[in-house]
Amino acid sequence: MSLGDMIDVDFGDLLDFLASDAKTRAILLYVETITHARKFMSAARAAARIKPVIVIKAGRHAAAAKAAASHTGALAGSDAVYDAAFRRAGMLRVLTLGELFDAVETVSRFPALRGERLAIVTNGGGLGVLATDSLMDLDGELAELSAATIVRLDTILPRTWPHANPIDIIGDADELRYARTLDIVLTAPEIDATLVINCPTAIADSSAAADATIAAAKAHRAPILTCWVGGSAQVEARRRFAVAAVPTFNTPTEAIQGFMHLVGHRRSRQALMEVPPATMASARIDHEAALAVIAAAQTAGREWLMAHEALALLAAYGVPTITSKLASSSAQAAAIAARHDGVFALKLLSPDITHKSDVGGVILNLSGAEAMRKAAEAMLTRVTAAAPSARIDGFLIQEMVRRPGAHELIIGLSVDRQFGPVILFGQGGTGVEVVKDTALALPPLNRVLARELMTRTRVYKLLQGYRDRPAADLEAIVDILTRVAQIAVDHAAVLELDINPLIADASGALALDARVRIDPTASGRGDARFAIRPYPSELVDHIDALDGATLRPIRPEDAAAIEALFSRLDHEDIRMRFFAPVREIPRDMLARLTQIDYDREMALVLEPKPGELAGVVRIVCDPDNTEAEFAIIVRSDLKGRGLGTLLMQRIIAYAKARGVGQIWGDILRENMSMVMLARDLGFTIEDSAESREIVRARLVV
Numbered sequence: 001m002s003l004g005d006m007i008d009v010d011f012g013d014l015l016d017f018l019a020s021d022a023k024t025r026a027i028l029l030y031v032e033t034i035t036h037a038r039k040f041m042s043a044a045r046a047a048a049r050i051k052p053v054i055v056i057k058a059g060r061h062a063a064a065a066k067a068a069a070s071h072t073g074a075l076a077g078s079d080a081v082y083d084a085a086f087r088r089a090g091m092l093r094v095l096t097l098g099e100l101f102d103a104v105e106t107v108s109r110f111p112a113l114r115g116e117r118l119a120i121v122t123n124g125g126g127l128g129v130l131a132t133d134s135l136m137d138l139d140g141e142l143a144e145l146s147a148a149t150i151v152r153l154d155t156i157l158p159r160t161w162p163h164a165n166p167i168d169i170i171g172d173a174d175e176l177r178y179a180r181t182l183d184i185v186l187t188a189p190e191i192d193a194t195l196v197i198n199c200p201t202a203i204a205d206s207s208a209a210a211d212a213t214i215a216a217a218k219a220h221r222a223p224i225l226t227c228w229v230g231g232s233a234q235v236e237a238r239r240r241f242a243v244a245a246v247p248t249f250n251t252p253t254e255a256i257q258g259f260m261h262l263v264g265h266r267r268s269r270q271a272l273m274e275v276p277p278a279t280m281a282s283a284r285i286d287h288e289a290a291l292a293v294i295a296a297a298q299t300a301g302r303e304w305l306m307a308h309e310a311l312a313l314l315a316a317y318g319v320p321t322i323t324s325k326l327a328s329s330s331a332q333a334a335a336i337a338a339r340h341d342g343v344f345a346l347k348l349l350s351p352d353i354t355h356k357s358d359v360g361g362v363i364l365n366l367s368g369a370e371a372m373r374k375a376a377e378a379m380l381t382r383v384t385a386a387a388p389s390a391r392i393d394g395f396l397i398q399e400m401v402r403r404p405g406a407h408e409l410i411i412g413l414s415v416d417r418q419f420g421p422v423i424l425f426g427q428g429g430t431g432v433e434v435v436k437d438t439a440l441a442l443p444p445l446n447r448v449l450a451r452e453l454m455t456r457t458r459v460y461k462l463l464q465g466y467r468d469r470p471a472a473d474l475e476a477i478v479d480i481l482t483r484v485a486q487i488a489v490d491h492a493a494v495l496e497l498d499i500n501p502l503i504a505d506a507s508g509a510l511a512l513d514a515r516v517r518i519d520p521t522a523s524g525r526g527d528a529r530f531a532i533r534p535y536p537s538e539l540v541d542h543i544d545a546l547d548g549a550t551l552r553p554i555r556p557e558d559a560a561a562i563e564a565l566f567s568r569l570d571h572e573d574i575r576m577r578f579f580a581p582v583r584e585i586p587r588d589m590l591a592r593l594t595q596i597d598y599d600r601e602m603a604l605v606l607e608p609k610p611g612e613l614a615g616v617v618r619i620v621c622d623p624d625n626t627e628a629e630f631a632i633i634v635r636s637d638l639k640g641r642g643l644g645t646l647l648m649q650r651i652i653a654y655a656k657a658r659g660v661g662q663i664w665g666d667i668l669r670e671n672m673s674m675v676m677l678a679r680d681l682g683f684t685i686e687d688s689a690e691s692r693e694i695v696r697a698r699l700v701v
Contacts, residue, residue, distance in 0.1 A: 472505050615644070
């Protein structure tokens with residue numbers, strides 16, 4: 001389907017249509033640009049939950065935008081942001097047309113992988129080694145054979161087999177040896193997928209080996225990829241694989257790439273279905289202090305916060321920061337050094353100089369008043385020569401932090417013109433643009449998404465510890481990432497933010513320096529610019545009539561509380577809600593119930609006390625916001641107290657406020673209490689076209 005210039009119908013509309021089309025099993029997208037980011041992200045996330053969505057993006061190397069002043073702005077290139085958006089939407093991105101069709105060959109034919117450990121079965125040792133090299137090049141995982149599997153393989157393979165993965169079944173392997181090997185490999189618990197390779201020999205029938213592989217795939221229903229090398233000699237074998245819908249590739253490298261498409265799709269799906277743990281923030285946010293910092297800079301008409309102001313903003317959000325003292329002159333800087341023992345760093349304060357180290361505006365390891373005075377005077381001389389028109393407001397004096405072995409990191413925030421706020425994480429320091437070990441993610445972030453962002457960098461492996469260097473406090477870094485993301489939610493004025501360096505080791509993380517650029521005229525929250533609508537905290541309310549119980553939107557962290565609520569429902573209430581007996585909530589359903597798209601649906605929970613839910617009401621809107629389906633459940637032991645009425649009234653008010661035309665819901669005809677509640681709230685009750693046992697309640701909002 002071609003969309004042309006997308007004057008009206010765009011990718012979001014198309015994805016919504018194809019997601020609901022029963023005959024569409026997979027969706028392939030060719031993308032040049034996205035026009036409505038939030039609409040696209042909502043549609044893509046909805047589609048990717050139920051079928052593979054594979055995307056190829058053209059224009060990856062288009063001319064970059066003007067260099068940004070912050071490190072984050074410079075590193076967050078347009079294509080990298082698209083990559084982060086596709087990843088967050090659960091889509092699989094490929095780079096070439098060949099990859100596009102190879103990916104659909106595998107992803108649409110396999111159920112989701114249970115893991116990422118690959119076994120390689122081959123009758124040619126060299127081909128197995130080539131496949132292993134390709135797997136390592138793409139950061140894949142080669143399965144390690146268990147002792148039990150090796151013992152079983154020993155009973156059927158020649159003594160010369162390597163007793164390891166790749167499993168070389170030797171060049172004289174016939175179809176029987178292929179069949180027996182696959183019977184063992186496909187049932188081994190340490191193996192998640194298998195690549196079967198064959199090269200033609202004069203003493204074995206490749207087509208017969210193909211038939212044995214097809215039979216094993218059908219018998220075990222396990223993920224199998226095949227590679228029958230040999231050009232025209234393998235045409236018949238490949239034809240048989242095609243007829244049997246078993247993915248086949250011409251070379252080991254192409255086959256490994258196909259496997260990694262499965263891995264990429266699995267990881268994307270996991271991000272959509274992840275259920276974060278129920279954890280609370282370790283420190284409260286001082287909103288008044290944060291607003292005061294931003295307002296002071298706006299009043300002065302400044303676009304950049306001074307270094308101490310940037311650190312103060314971070315401190316207001318619970319980010320550990322280094323203590324700083326201000327000096328207006330070299331004499332005052334010397335006086336500060338005289339009053340305090342220790343070793344200090346001296347940094348220039350100038351609203352016109354972005355990177356202080358570029359002009360000699362940072363001097364480290366200063367001790368004593370005289371050394372501080374001389375350093376400050378020398379700095380003024382250098383800076384005046386390098387940037388004669390720059391305003392100089394003084395100096396920032398910070399105690400040198402001695403943490404041997406600490407890692408230098410960068411955490412940043414920038415605003416993309418299409419996808420809005422973007423969070424960056426990676427290896428920091430003055431050479432951050434040269435090293436280029438960074439990854440991007442679209443906020444809002446929870447702890448699970450923040451950690452996933454970290455895993456996509458090389459420095460993450462170092463942070464886990466190596467040799468005699470202990471692991472860094474990863475949870476402290478995760479906490480800072482979520483807090484920086486929250487700054488983007490709370491303040492539309494914040495356009496760019498760098499924490500560089502953020503030093504991290506086993507004792508925690510500490511921000512040594514920060515840069516923040518603001519819009520001098522913006523105010524209020526930054527929700528509207530997000531491609532994914534953040535948590536709607538404006539809907540949080542406290543119900544005085546219910547002893548201060550909290551009514552609020554659901555969070556991903558509510559998964560455990562939803563399970564606890566379900567456990568306190570009697571069997572009849574479960575049947576009335578789900579129209580069938582349900583013993584427990586499956587994990588993927590739990591994710592769908594708690595990880596909602598606030599731009600298209602809303603679920604309000606009633607929380608008598610933290611971590612305990614009394615009831616849930618939700619609506620799911622159609623893409624055009626014309627109508628929405630409702631559902632409600634109240635804990636069985638709390639029925640008859642008016643909680644159902646309260647929840648329905650609140651969700652109706654929300655639907656009206658967002659402009660929904662109609663609300664409807666299906667109710668079992670025998671569920672008279674729900675039918676009566678709907679009537680009392682103004683719903684009309686009509687027969688359902690689907691079942692005589694169901695009625696449909698409908699309300700024009």
